[in-house]
Amino acid sequence: MSFVLALDQGTTSSRAIVFDEHARSLGVTQSEFPQLYPRPGWVEHDPEEIWRTQMECARGALEHANVKAADLAAIGITNQRETALIWDRATGKPIHNAIVWQDRRTAEHCERLRQAGHEALVRSRTGLVIDPYFSATKIAWLLEHVAGARTRAEAGKLAFGTIDTWLMWKLTGGALHVTDVSNASRTMLYDIVRGEWDAELLDLLGVPRAILPEVRPSSGDFGQSDADLLGARVRIAGVAGDQQAALFGQGCHAPGMAKNTYGTGCFMLLHCGGERIVSQHGLVTTRAAEVDAPEYALEGSVFVAGAVVQWLRDGLRMIKASVDIEELAGRVPDAGGVFFVPAFVGLGAPHWDPHARGTIVGLTRGSTEAHIARAALESIAFQSAEVLGAMQQDAGTQLSELRVDGGAAANDLLMQFQADLLGVPVVRPRVLETTALGAAYLAGIATGVWRDRREIAAQWRAERRFVPTMARDESGARIAHWRRAVERARGWEQP
Numbered sequence: 313m314s315f316v317l318a319l320d321q322g323t324t325s326s327r328a329i330v331f332d333e334h335a336r337s338l339g340v341t342q343s344e345f346p347q348l349y350p351r352p353g354w355v356e357h358d359p360e361e362i363w364r365t366q367m368e369c370a371r372g373a374l375e376h377a378n379v380k381a382a383d384l385a386a387i388g389i390t391n392q393r394e395t396a397l398i399w400d401r402a403t404g405k406p407i408h409n410a411i412v413w414q415d416r417r418t419a420e421h422c423e424r425l426r427q428a429g430h431e432a433l434v435r436s437r438t439g440l441v442i443d444p445y446f447s448a449t450k451i452a453w454l455l456e457h458v459a460g461a462r463t464r465a466e467a468g469k470l471a472f473g474t475i476d477t478w479l480m481w482k483l484t485g486g487a488l489h490v491t492d493v494s495n496a497s498r499t500m501l502y503d504i505v506r507g508e509w510d511a512e513l514l515d516l517l518g519v520p521r522a523i524l525p526e527v528r529p530s531s532g533d534f535g536q537s538d539a540d541l542l543g544a545r546v547r548i549a550g551v552a553g554d555q556q557a558a559l560f561g562q563g564c565h566a567p568g569m570a571k572n573t574y575g576t577g578c579f580m581l582l583h584c585g586g587e588r589i590v591s592q593h594g595l596v597t598t599r600a601a602e603v604d605a606p607e608y609a610l611e612g613s614v615f616v617a618g619a620v621v622q623w624l625r626d627g628l629r630m631i632k633a634s635v636d637i638e639e640l641a642g643r644v645p646d647a648g649g650v651f652f653v654p655a656f657v658g659l660g661a662p663h664w665d666p667h668a669r670g671t672i673v674g675l676t677r678g679s680t681e682a683h684i685a686r687a688a689l690e691s692i693a694f695q696s697a698e699v700l701g702a703m704q705q706d707a708g709t710q711l712s713e714l715r716v717d718g719g720a721a722a723n724d725l726l727m728q729f730q731a732d733l734l735g736v737p738v739v740r741p742r743v744l745e746t747t748a749l750g751a752a753y754l755a756g757i758a759t760g761v762w763r764d765r766r767e768i769a770a771q772w773r774a775e776r777r778f779v780p781t782m783a784r785d786e787s788g789a790r791i792a793h794w795r796r797a798v799e800r801a802r803g804w805e806q807p
Contacts, residue, residue: 314761316331316759322391322554325345367541389552395412401486441596495553528551550752550757560601563772614661616656621637648680649676655670663798694790714730718744731778737780
């Protein structure tokens with residue numbers, strides 16, 4: 313029997329899962345870590361906390377699975393994308409907290425870049441739009457605001473990385489400073505066609521080439537972990553950003569297949585094969601996880617999805633646990649005309665408005681906690697429906713089904729409403745942890761645990777299909793009302 317350890321480093325928690333060669337989960341450990349909010353719109357993580365919790369989870373998963381490190385064929389890594397950190401090459405110490413993908417502190421910098429006419433250059437090279445979401449302006453902020461950082465960076469004394477790079481640096485004792493193409497393509501500094509860091513964009517953003525990691529395919533050689541960490545040296549053989557890993561884990565390996573991950577945010581990806589599609593409707597083009605040749609995906613990112621449920625839990629204390637949202641929302645047949653736009657950190661695709669803010673409209677004296685809870689759940693589906701509409705326009709095709717995963721995909725009420733809005737079946741797999749599974753598959757293909765993608769696709773199984781029941785004119789009317797609510801949220805915070 314062959315085993316693969318997947319390290320799944322997410323926005324709110326670290327997780328580790330041991331999979332066997334039949335893609336069965338044998339041991340899982342998860343640990344939440346603090347979210348840091350130094351100012352409104354700013355979001356940070358402590359990199360050392362990320363490392364500590366990830367290692368605790370790795371050891372815990374091995375223990376629960378009764379598997380030793382020496383029995384592992386490989387380690388696969390998947391991670392929250394765009395989150396940026398810089399550390400000292402000599403000491404390995406971060407120079408500042410990691411700036412999280414949700415952080416909006418560089419909105420004005422992005423606005424200046426757009427006003428100066430650089431949007432076309434950025435889109436042509438990277439497939440992205442200019443937005444604080446991506447890593448580039450976060451790096452620029454760190455270099456400008458941490459004393460002495462720019463001088464040290466230009467001298468080659470500092471290293472930048474997304475979270476995958478940080479974990480591999482720590483796992484290998486500083487021996488490797490690398491990333492994969494899927495993570496590199498989210499920095500706003502990587503030419504996704506030529507497959508290299510773009511000198512013109514580095515100059516535009518003021519980022520020294522010396523701090524950037526080497527970029528490698530997603531399945532292959534990423535060195536070995538130090539023996540003292542897990543009890544034996546283990547090959548690191550698969551790395552991908554969480555959404556590209558989920559696309560791979562869902563078996564969406566052919567052009568036209570799509571998945572949506574319902575996590576802290578929502579991330580819908582459409583596989584485009586070897587052809588890059590340039591979006592005309594507010595989406596971005598990104599590199600998919602690479603096994604043997606470059607592949608592309610169209611992506612729409614919703615910044616706040618499951619995070620709105622966490623806000624109801626932690627901010628309003630409306631529920632005790634996130635899973636309680638379904639019961640509360642199910643107390644009413646609909647949201648009673650209430651619409652909740654959870655633009656806590658602005659709006660992502662297809663609007664790309666960093667100045668939008670959260671809005672609840674349609675409240676009456678008859679509105680209750682249940683109506684607000686239902687509107688919060690429905691907001692996740694509305695945002696995803698907007699993304700899918702843009703995706704189908706860009707691709708010039710109609711999807712036959714949408715594969716779903718992530719924690720909120722376990723919510724039956726949400727999945728049924730999603731199918732009703734989209735007008736296509738929503739298919740939930742037996743294994744919801746497809747992000748971690750994708751990382752395991754990438755590592756397992758490189759080490760012979762699985763032969764190829766066909767073998768992986770054959771292991772995918774549906775747990776439930778949610779078939780649309782809502783009339784199309786009703787879903788259209790609801791989406792039209794949603795768009796009215798979005799317009800009231802847009803541009804709320806003045807630059």
